[in-house]
Amino acid sequence: MLWTPVASSSVQALWLGILALASATARAAEPSSVEQRAREDLDRQLQALVKTPPPEIVITYEGLPGAGGARAYKLLEVDFILNGQPLAVPGLDVLSGPGAHRLAALKVDEGSYTLVSRVTYTNNDTWNLFSEESGFLWKMTASVTFQAQKGLRMKVRVLPGINPTAPDPRLKLKLNHDVSAEMTAQLADASLVEDAGTPAVVVRAPVTLPLPPPPVTPPPTTQPLAMAPPPVATPRETPELGPVAPGKLLLKVLSGKKPVAATAYVRGKGAPQQVILEKSAKKPVPVMLPPGEYTVDVLSKGFLAQTRQVKVTREREATVSFTLAKAPAKKTAQASVKNERVELPKPPRFAEKQAAPRKGSTGDIALLVDMLVRDESLKLRLEGHTDNREAPATARQALSEARAKALADALVREGLNPTRIETAGLGDTRPKAPNLIPRGRELNRRVDIVLVRGK
Template sequence: MASISAQVPVLVLLGLLAATARAAEPSAVEQRAREDLDRQLQEMVQTPPPEIIISFEGLPGAGTSKGYKLVEADFLVNNQPLAIPGLDKLNGPGLHRLAVLTVEEGSYTLVSHVTYANESWNLFSEESGFLWKLTASVTVQVQRGLRARVRVLPAINPTAPDPRLKLKLSHDVKAEMTAQLADVAIPDKVDAGTPAPVAQAPVKPPPVSVPPVSTPVVVTPPPVAAKPVEAPEQGPVAPAKLLLKVLAGKRPAAATVYLKSASGAPHRVVVDRKASKPVEVMLPPGEYRVDVLSQGYLAQTRKVKLSREAAPTVAFTLAKAPASKSQKVQVKKEALVLPRPPRFAEKQSAPRKGSTAGLALLVDMLVRDENLRLRIEGHTDNKERPAATLQALSMARAQAVAQALVDAGLDASRIDTVGMGDARPKAPNLLPRGRELNRRVEFTLLGTK
């Protein structure tokens, strides 16, 4: 009997524990009530689609006589170009709105390309004639209820050891919530016999106050769906129109034209020699290089920026290719010898008027072979200026000729310049004719890019 009585408390304790365990498990009614509450809580949160706001921070002092001038700018979102305000606006200091994009959830990459030039010209400055071509990229991951603010930030590095590193480009990204929780009382506990609370009508998020900036231009790069800001247009980006005109003398000429952008394959256009009117070409807005090749003529190139607001005309007047070997560029190892090289007056950095016609042969060579690069060496005689300034004068001559090639359409990144001063005379400096020959530039091929 004693053993039986000892087992009774144990059985009672086990029974109490089992009852407690059953009480901890929610009933079916409680489970449904909790699921309803979770669903209503989700509905209380407003989750608008993701947004990406892209802005450009103007370089302090840009556009002034003492600063740096923005000469080129383009921006790509997932390889699709953005239509942007004019460079005159982006040159100003402060924040400039580029685009407001309403997008799908996912990853988006912004690639920014900008080119600056030094506004101040000084023959003795090591930055004179420089072009800073800067590229930076950033990738953002967005989801519903979030807004990503991306700022493109050019900046000056005053302590850079090399003038080529004086300017730099970066991005700043900030994320913020666009969804808000509705003003609903949420009970701490849901009883089985109490009906689930009814959610109030969703409260729309208050409008976001944005400081006034330059008028934005909104684009829609697939798969990005653009949200118009201060612009009535919606839907896909409309193409831009370009008018092509190729002449030989005063008559139309047959030619093949290649239109190349930073992204995408080149667009090929065949121009008929009987085309009495400019040929219309429809392309996405953006910056393009236009190369024209025609049999028996020197190749040429241009740069053009296309927008939906205007239809620019790019006209080429072709020059006949030289027939005799003496009129062509002579290649001696890596050196290039022009039949008529640029000539320079004493103490002058710019070539003499009418002495740069031979540069068209170099343009033809670099257009036909995109892998070639060029180095231009400037030289002086030994009596033009004080010895301490001869190197700067020779550098200015090289840069002046490089600028003439850039004005003809070549990309500045394919041309290097160096000043040699009077260190490598071509002829004796004792005679005027010898000094004239020493005032020169020389060209060297650098091979592939």
């Protein structure tokens, strides 16, 4: 048999592996050790053909819709900063026109990237004393954070827009970002021609040759012979090739009904990401992340910090909304720590024989969440207690444990990771006040909050 020269020895080895496997399966219906090794070698060589290019970022600017029309707007200034570095972009005469304009096409390292866009427009109409927009400047700033991975091209569009129904001229123009991703990883084509009469074999993706079916046994004419069942091929997972397509997480931070400037820290797979949320952001800020479980912490000056647990998938966008509460200004309204025990201004209270806290008595646990968000090294130990009359002695231990777990559940509902909380029940063994009077027994029905330091 004659072989036509090929570009690489690896492709020859691949073809020889295919022929060896085919001949082996032709000789026997039952897989042999030689066949198994050929299969494994074939899989390895096919996977080696996968080429994963470095991450890419393509940034475009969409010209303002309606530019040049009856109500045209003039672009005065632009500034685009990627991870603290300004981008060299086309001039205003180019960006002022309608349509998409490329700002940058970069090959980058894997990691988190934040694009900050600053754009200034003015009304281009003839000055009019009766026009509320004459001489008005729209200075707009928006930012977006996304994750760059090997084999992915992140496409970021900067989108100025017109809101014709805005009640306030300051809101007439808006600035947003749109982020999408596309795969760039490709399989190297490898072809091998045997001779003029044999068609070329092109390998484009990992393949697994099926085992031939067991030989068909004709129906017996006499007593059937006992036959061993045909071997069953064990299914093998196809290895996932190239990078994992990202999912999208949408972050929204409000104070009341208005957006508030804040910093979000997204922790999960890989290094933590820092996302800057502008006060002017009208829509949720998108963050591109590999699928998985994440913790999102939000901090804003003058507000109590909050946290959430979220699962990111490729199938649907995950949205996390925060409504921040003002941090208390008075010292008497703040949590205090003494001997590693946290004292809340209004600690949770418990009715007699009840495990759940009284309604409306858990509002100050937001101070606990704020404390743990700001210090990652802290954990909590919740110790439940009872008085010496509210239940039989044998039931007080279980009741105290249930109180500690009820408070832990309330903290988890506030977004705290349950791995940072442990609980214990101590029954009536550690009274805080005398059990002789009702007020003393009420003080003894409690949950002590103990700080546990260290990773």
